[in-house]
Amino acid sequence: MKMHLQRNSDANLITAYAPGSITINEHAHHSSLVVAPGWLVSPWAPARFEDLQAADFTVILEHRPEVLLLGTGRRLRFPPAATLAAFRERQIGVEVMDTAAACRTYNILMGEDREVIAALLLIETD
Template sequence: MKLQPDQSDVQTITAHGPGWIGVGNDKITHNVVIASNGQRLDWAGSFDALGPEHFDMLAQLQVEVVIFGSGARIRFPKPAWLAGLASRRIGVETMDTPAACRTYNILAQEGREVAVALLLEQAA
């Protein structure tokens, strides 16, 4: 699906599909963290490989909210994994990856300090 954001100075997701997202002219095909402050980081290998260390990494980003795109369907992280975010009073929202892309763009364009952590799964 092609997304057409208004002109923005923040890093936005311009398109997405099964197993990939577009950020500007870049096509990303691996799990990734995108932050409105310009950071872009490789992330966990799969949902089954997730652990508290992956969410602790997100807590270091100094954002006010993290959106977790859990893949093609909604899968919630274990509450213990979120302790580092909670201790820093960083909100977490979980949704499927396409919804996470759209929500991230809206919040980033509003000027919010936000990051999206995406699991990019290939089509079955």
């Protein structure tokens, strides 16, 4: 039996990532962004991990995803618990990882039709 991958052509797929760039549906973005299967925020206000504030997550909370993937750049860094407290209060899962891992995980979860949102800080250029 021949099988074909069926993909929602309207869904946002991360097609590449590299230092200084994240590509969504073959369109390169050069700033931090928030991506969900049906919508995109680019640029996203925090440019660096140190810039993250609770208010930056308002747009994500409004969509009430099942899970938020937070890509923190080249390396895994955990924001203060208070920054993500609103997710815990709403029983929304948060997975913190480096941005490359968050990009890969987003595509997998989106392919499983999960309600996923990825908030991605750019991988710093050297």
